[in-house]
Amino acid sequence: MQNFNYQTPTRLIFGKDVIRKLPEVMASIGKKVLLTYGGGSIKKLGLYDRVKELLKDFEIIELSGIQPNPKYDPSVLDGVRLCKENDIDVILAVGGGSVLDCSKAIAAGAKYDGDPWDLISYKVKAKAALPIVDIITLAATGSEYDCGGVISRTETNDKIGYMDPLLYPVCSFLDPTYTFTVSKKQTAAGCADAMNHIIEQYFCEDSTLLNDGFMEAGLKSLMVNARKCLEDPEDYTARAEMMLDCTYGCNAIYSLGNSQSGWPCHGMEHALSAYYDITHGEGLAIITPRWMKHILSDKTVSRFVKYGVNVFGIDSALDDYEIANKAIDETYSFFESIGIPMHLKDVGIDESRIDEMAHHVAENEGLENAWSPLYENDIAAIFTASL
Amino acid sequence: MQNFNYQTPTRLIFGKDVIRKLPEVMASIGKKVLLTYGGGSIKKLGLYDRVKELLKDFEIIELSGIQPNPKYDPSVLDGVRLCKENDIDVILAVGGGSVLDCSKAIAAGAKYDGDPWDLISYKVKAKAALPIVDIITLAATGSEYDCGGVISRTETNDKIGYMDPLLYPVCSFLDPTYTFTVSKKQTAAGCADAMNHIIEQYFCEDSTLLNDGFMEAGLKSLMVNARKCLEDPEDYTARAEMMLDCTYGCNAIYSLGNSQSGWPCHGMEHALSAYYDITHGEGLAIITPRWMKHILSDKTVSRFVKYGVNVFGIDSALDDYEIANKAIDETYSFFESIGIPMHLKDVGIDESRIDEMAHHVAENEGLENAWSPLYENDIAAIFTASL
Numbered sequence: 001m002q003n004f005n006y007q008t009p010t011r012l013i014f015g016k017d018v019i020r021k022l023p024e025v026m027a028s029i030g031k032k033v034l035l036t037y038g039g040g041s042i043k044k045l046g047l048y049d050r051v052k053e054l055l056k057d058f059e060i061i062e063l064s065g066i067q068p069n070p071k072y073d074p075s076v077l078d079g080v081r082l083c084k085e086n087d088i089d090v091i092l093a094v095g096g097g098s099v100l101d102c103s104k105a106i107a108a109g110a111k112y113d114g115d116p117w118d119l120i121s122y123k124v125k126a127k128a129a130l131p132i133v134d135i136i137t138l139a140a141t142g143s144e145y146d147c148g149g150v151i152s153r154t155e156t157n158d159k160i161g162y163m164d165p166l167l168y169p170v171c172s173f174l175d176p177t178y179t180f181t182v183s184k185k186q187t188a189a190g191c192a193d194a195m196n197h198i199i200e201q202y203f204c205e206d207s208t209l210l211n212d213g214f215m216e217a218g219l220k221s222l223m224v225n226a227r228k229c230l231e232d233p234e235d236y237t238a239r240a241e242m243m244l245d246c247t248y249g250c251n252a253i254y255s256l257g258n259s260q261s262g263w264p265c266h267g268m269e270h271a272l273s274a275y276y277d278i279t280h281g282e283g284l285a286i287i288t289p290r291w292m293k294h295i296l297s298d299k300t301v302s303r304f305v306k307y308g309v310n311v312f313g314i315d316s317a318l319d320d321y322e323i324a325n326k327a328i329d330e331t332y333s334f335f336e337s338i339g340i341p342m343h344l345k346d347v348g349i350d351e352s353r354i355d356e357m358a359h360h361v362a363e364n365e366g367l368e369n370a371w372s373p374l375y376e377n378d379i380a381a382i383f384t385a386s387l
Numbered sequence: 388m389q390n391f392n393y394q395t396p397t398r399l400i401f402g403k404d405v406i407r408k409l410p411e412v413m414a415s416i417g418k419k420v421l422l423t424y425g426g427g428s429i430k431k432l433g434l435y436d437r438v439k440e441l442l443k444d445f446e447i448i449e450l451s452g453i454q455p456n457p458k459y460d461p462s463v464l465d466g467v468r469l470c471k472e473n474d475i476d477v478i479l480a481v482g483g484g485s486v487l488d489c490s491k492a493i494a495a496g497a498k499y500d501g502d503p504w505d506l507i508s509y510k511v512k513a514k515a516a517l518p519i520v521d522i523i524t525l526a527a528t529g530s531e532y533d534c535g536g537v538i539s540r541t542e543t544n545d546k547i548g549y550m551d552p553l554l555y556p557v558c559s560f561l562d563p564t565y566t567f568t569v570s571k572k573q574t575a576a577g578c579a580d581a582m583n584h585i586i587e588q589y590f591c592e593d594s595t596l597l598n599d600g601f602m603e604a605g606l607k608s609l610m611v612n613a614r615k616c617l618e619d620p621e622d623y624t625a626r627a628e629m630m631l632d633c634t635y636g637c638n639a640i641y642s643l644g645n646s647q648s649g650w651p652c653h654g655m656e657h658a659l660s661a662y663y664d665i666t667h668g669e670g671l672a673i674i675t676p677r678w679m680k681h682i683l684s685d686k687t688v689s690r691f692v693k694y695g696v697n698v699f700g701i702d703s704a705l706d707d708y709e710i711a712n713k714a715i716d717e718t719y720s721f722f723e724s725i726g727i728p729m730h731l732k733d734v735g736i737d738e739s740r741i742d743e744m745a746h747h748v749a750e751n752e753g754l755e756n757a758w759s760p761l762y763e764n765d766i767a768a769i770f771t772a773s774l
Binding site for chain 1: 390403
């Protein structure tokens with residue numbers, strides 16, 4: 001087991017109608033609120049009106065229109081400007097992971113005098129950040145329980161994951177009923193994103209019975225509950241369990257003490273959604289089984305065996321490579337069964353920029369340090385196999 | 388799934404020689420330290436000298452001699468007095484769960500003007516507490532990652548579990564090498580305590596695939612690793628995994644959103660160790676299988692089936708009650724196999740005070756609200772079956 005230093009200070013307030021406690025939580029932090037949200041789905045949900053009513057005694061400035069794969073320009077820059085102009089005390093992010101990721105970048109940028117990209121690109125370490133509270137409307141990224149975010153910069157095709165312990169939300173409100181109206185496409189993509197968070201951590205050099213059991217439980221729970229959510233979008237129990245499954249995705253609790261895995265699929269997917277602005281979870285689902293095939297080797301096969309036997313119930317008496325290949329096929333089939341387009345061509349990506357993207361990933365994502373190292377030719381091969 | 392409100396703000400610094408970071412952590416909190424410890428095992432370990440050397444620039448007041456099943460009088464009262472007399476900034480607890488539990492009571496009492504028992508008995512809600520840092524030398528209670536403790540008051544045979552969110556340690560240092568010298572008896576008792584923490588949460592009305600998987604992984608990991616620790620006390624990997632297994636025991640992460648279980652075995656065991664001062668983990672191991680037999684019914688059998696199949700690998704094709712009874716027998720056999728005395732008579736308890744203890748538990752522990760309610764006659768029957 002590796003040494004580790006772990007803290008997730010975020011409070012989770014989870015369940016039906018828990019946002020009634022929003023005024024009390026916000027009052028303990030500050031009066032001037034930057035309310036951040038996306039394209040307006042929170043208005044359709046009635047959540048926008050509810051939040052405004054609950055916070056009628058607060059001063060609220062709004063930043064709307066935050067897009068999936070949230071953009072540095074204009075969203076982060078606008079948010080930072082609004083915080084500085086209005087002397088904001090706290091950011092309230094209402095939406096999915098993109099709104100929250102963007103809000104984290106704003107929170108850091110608001111307390112920094114220079115170009116916020118300095119922070120996101122790790123050129124400068126943030127010294128302070130505004131506190132963040134969030135209300136999550138999509139089960140997927142786990143951003144509500146971690147200190148990271150991913151920001152895209154269109155002109156350079158950069159999509160950067162940045163983390164800073166200053167950016168743990170103070171409090172995350174998780175009401176599963178807000179996810180009842182999430183589309184089948186986004187429900188499936190959220191499941192794939194959360195599954196990939198676990199898979200990225202699972203495939204590493206050494207893990208424990210405890211962590212493996214946690215991760216296998218997370219994967220099985222996601223598969224069972226995503227199917228239920230797709231069958232009956234208002235199945236509260238399934239939506240709730242899926243929401244909690246997703247929450248643990250990226251705060252490291254699934255892999256405390258494990259060797260580092262390098263998060264290779266996220267590294268590769270960042271290029272896909274930076275160059276083509278595709279849905280992140282779909283990109284991950286497409287890449288993951290091809291990455292698995294690519295890295296399957298005598299070094300890695302025992303992890304695939306464990307994954308296949310414990311997650312998919314494959315007969316442990318079979319040959320190791322047979323189990324491994326079946327496990328990869330099951331992974332592919334599951335994603336396909338929940339309606340995810342399983343080829344890059346299905347999401348508008350052809351071979352034309354594969355070499356460019358592979359070069360970009362190889363230069364920027366550090367995947368030569370992944371458990372199973374990936375170099376430019378490996379990345380290009382995985383992209384090509386995903387076409 | 389039930390609504391929940393969860394936060395565990397404690398930082399875990401885990402691994403070999405992590406206490407080199409102690410001065411940095413302590414310096415961020417204060418200069419005047421109450422160092423609490425037990426009977427001197429930390430001196431044999433060399434840990435006492437190491438801590439004193441690391442904190443040579445701090446002002447240190449000591450409270451030693453804290454016993455297992457820590458006592459209100461003298462330990463808590465002495466600690467509170469020392470904190471007040473010396474204007475202590477922070478408590479550093481070095482030892483097992485008893486030292487830390489006692490330190491939590493001291494931390495609350497130090498900031499309260501009245502009798503600290505008012506706080507422990509919930510007559511008064513604490514408004515503040517001293518910050519606590521700990522260095523754990525025994526894998527068992529999980530006190531390093533929760534906000535509770537258990538304090539015994541000899542003259543009234545009270546052993547009270549109290550909790551307050553003010554009492555989460557700021558930082559817990561977990562170095563598995565400090566547990567290399569833990570005796571076989573205490574290693575086994577620690578395993579039983581930690582297993583019972585999970586079992587108490589597992590047997591409830593409704594759980595999730597996710598939580599069940601977490602708990603089943605915790606139980607399997609504890610059994611495998613406790614055996615390894617008993618075979619080779621210096622097996623770092625086994626000691627490390629067992630330490631982390633224990634850490635999650637009581638902070639609720641194993642059962643977020645589950646129905647309440649009522650912690651019946653702990654309620655009953657508190658009387659045993661209050662009246663007879665036995666080792667807590669041994670008392671739990673003795674009671675648990677008898678409690679299981681007592682509550683097995685048409686209402687509860689399906690949980691026993693899940694437990695038996697997923698934790699012990701019992702054939703799911705068998706009859707439900709056959710699986711349940713096998714699972715209970717396996718629980719008993721495991722505890723016996725790691726050397727735990729499995730009868731109350733083995734630990735010096737006969738039938739003479741069973742009725743008195745059962746009455747005390749029924750009056751004080753609220754077990755009529757447990758998942759499978761226990762009244763005075765049930766409690767007496769479980770004690771009698773445990774003789």
